[in-house]
Amino acid sequence: xxxxxxxFLGVLLSAAALKGRAPTAPLKAVxxxxxxxxxxxxxxxxxYPNRFERDCDRDVTAEYSLRxxxxxxxxNSCITAExxxxxxxxxxxxxxxxxxxxxxxxxFWPFYGKYWIIDLGENYEYAVVGEPSRKYLWILSRSxxxxxxxxxxxxxxxxxxxxxxxKLAKTTQTAR
Numbered sequence: 104x105x106x107x108x109x110x111f112l113g114v115l116l117s118a119a120a121l122k123g124r125a126p127t128a129p130l131k132a133v134x135x136x137x138x139x140x141x142x143x144x145x146x147x148x149x150x151y152p153n154r155f156e157r158d159c160d161r162d163v164t165a166e167y168s169l170r171x172x173x174x175x176x177x178x179n180s181c182i183t184a185e186x187x188x189x190x191x192x193x194x195x196x197x198x199x200x201x202x203x204x205x206x207x208x209x210x211f212w213p214f215y216g217k218y219w220i221i222d223l224g225e226n227y228e229y230a231v232v233g234e235p236s237r238k239y240l241w242i243l244s245r246s247x248x249x250x251x252x253x254x255x256x257x258x259x260x261x262x263x264x265x266x267x268x269x270k271l272a273k274t275t276q277t278a279r
Contacts (some may be wrong), residue, residue: 130235130264132204132219138197140227141220142167142175145243146278148229148254149271153239155191155210160184161275165243167195177208221264222257231257237265247276 147163150156156163159181166178175195183189191210195218199205204223207215216239222231229249232241242249242257249257258268 128265130219130221130233130237132199132202132221133223134202134204136203136220136223137227138169138175138203141203141230142169143245145230145245146247146276147241147274148244148249148276149242149258149273151238151240151270152272156181158183158189162277163274170194173197175206177210179210222260224253229253229257231261233264233266240266240271242271247278 144164144166147165150163161182163181164179166180168176170176175197177193177195179191179193181189193208193210195206195208196215197203197205198207198217204220206218206220208218209215217234219233219235220230221233222229224230228245230243232243233239240261242254258271261268
């Protein structure tokens, strides 16, 4: 009995030590993104909760457009719990010109965040965006709804990238 308890405590301590530890495998971005196909409006389907979207209650979208200088204009919008429209405008820069899958985004210069496209639908119907520390994660769709089977398939691949699907919070989209 005592050996079993000691073994059980050892497993618990090992699990506690691993919890919160950054994944050892580097995050992998997709092999190629055609930015002309990627730009446009995306609906947030789910996300890891984060401080800069804490006021966003529903109808979260991101709209990307190519600028003449090669940068990308980013407009994030949402509706707060009070029913107020909220918008943030930023700029993205491609940091990996080979794949166009790694970008850095700023909404408040000179502070940039990494924005890596880590999963992308063949027809650009959905995208998953993360960053190397795995602190942030978004599942995006071209429409306000993502078919549940497709959503579950996307979520099932997150573990291989070092993400914890249980941390995802689904976003309410009221648009049809």
